[in-house]
Amino acid sequence: MQDNAPVSRESDGKDLFSKFDPIIKMREDLLSSGVEDPFNLVMEQVLSPTRAICNGRETILLGTYNYMGMTFDPDVVDAGKQALSDFGTGTTGSRVLNGTYQGHKDVEDALKEFYAMDHAMVFSTGYQANLGIISTIAGKGDYIVLDIDSHASIYDGCKMGDAEIVPFKHNDIEAMEKRLKRIPEGAGILVVLEGVYSMLGDVAPLKEMVAIAKRHGAMVLVDEAHSMGFIGENGRGVVEAQGVIDEVDFIIGTFSKSVGTVGGFCVSNHPKFEIMRLVCRPYTFTASLPPSVVATAATSIRKLMHGSDKRAHLWENSKRLHAGLKALGFKLGTETAESAIIAVIMPDLGQGAAMWEALLKEGLYVNLARPPATPGNMTLLRCSLCAEHTTEEVKTILDIFEAAGKKVGII
Structure with missing residues (x-):
């Protein structure tokens, strides 16, 4: 008898997919109702930052996070083409080995200039930026105090670093301070906040929260993924708009929203920050971004420094759409327009999916967000405005929402 004979597990083995059964059933129930x-x-063709062909029909895009409309900017596209021609399709290596090209230094210089900070570190995705920075900064024996509605990448960074996770009620200043008071004296503390929360599009009270965090000796990280380029006088985010940019220790962001490409970053003024390049595993052990991507990012970031007119128009679009949806009788995630995200709250997933499909058939694409990703088990139609949406397009969007809302019975 052979000792290394394979062991059969056909009869008693656990199906590792069984944990997903509730989600599988939810999806099957949803599709069995007949909705797409x-x-x-699938977007068969993308025509512009605000238009695409979906199911053979020209569709207005209202769910892409392309806030500043940089994806088709001629200068940005040309920079990517030139880098692709000059440096090829990829680096095939980590930043600490062969994966740092001149373009990677250029985009980090652009970020340092944009934020007026000493250090910038670029990751291959925004998710990786949170995963890497948080897991490296806060480890076993440290404490991370974070908003309970924080992004999945923030929670995953906490788990990977093995720090003690201390969540508090969303945007609740008093709850945050109570958690900080309970942390043992002398412990390392990282407070993690977001400028704009992506589900409801609401803004954090950073001014008060940062002040409290500093009183308790904590370092502060703010994720500005959904506010970079748009909020603040220079587009530096909520930290700039609320006057605390010089008080925070780390700002995390992404290239996949206002910058219009892919990648993530962290900027900081901490004097020891550069050591992160050697100790941050998601940075050290990941292939770097392709040269064409960093070239488009650097060009886009430098153009965003002079994007005040675009920012003003995006604010007009956001206020106009929020007021119009509210007037039509839709329930929204915020009382006023706080960002470029406007969340329309649906009664349940079934009606939310029916409304999503009705909008798509009328030529409008939005995001359908569902539990458990959403706060309070809500179903949301998440609208993300773009600086390239015209005033006429916003009016058309409102007309489509009214027609679809009446058809489905939401209004």
Whole structure:
């Protein structure tokens, strides 16, 4: 008898997919109602930052996070083409080995200039930026105090670093301070906040929260993924708008929203920050971004420094759409327009999916957000405005929402 004979597990082995059964059932129930799969839409052709062909029909895009409309900017596209021609398709290596090209230094210089900070570190995705920075800064024996509605990448960074996770009620200043008071004296503390929360589009009271965090000796990290380029006089985010940019220790952001490409970053003034390049595993052990991507990012970031007119128009679009949806009788995630995200709250997932499909058939794409990703088990139609949406397009969007809302019975 052979000792290394394979062991059969056909009869008693655990199905590792069984944990997903509730989600599988939810999806099957949703599709059995006859609606199109809202999580598998294919854009057959992208025409502009605000238009695409979906299901053979020209569709207005209202769910892409392309806030500043940089994806088709001629200078940005040309920079990517030139880098692709000059440096090829990829680096095939980590930043600490062969993966740092001149373009990677250029985009980090652009970030340092944009934020007026001493250090910038670029990751291959925004998710990786949170995963890497948080897991490296706060480890076993440290404490991370964070808003309970924080992004999945923030929670995953906490788990990977093995720090003690201390969540508090969303945007609740008093709850945050109570958690900080309970942390043992002398412990390392990182407070993690977001400028704009992506589900409801609401803004954090950073001015008060940062002040409290500093009184308790904590370092502060703010994720500005959904506010970079748009909020603040220079587009530096909520930290700039609320006057605390010089008080925070780390700002995390992404290239996949206002910058219009892919990648993530962290900027900081901490004098020891550069050591992160050697100790941050998601940075050290990941292939770097392709040269064409960093070239588009650097060009886009430098153009965003002079994007005040675009920012003003995006604010007009946001206020106009929020007021219009509210007037039509839709329930929204915020009382006023706080960002470029406007969340329309649906009664349940079934009606939310029906509304999503009705909008798509009328030529409008939005995001359908569902539990457990959403706060309070809400179903949301998440609208993300773009600086390239015209005033006429916003009016058309409102007309489509009214027609679809009446058809489905939401209004």
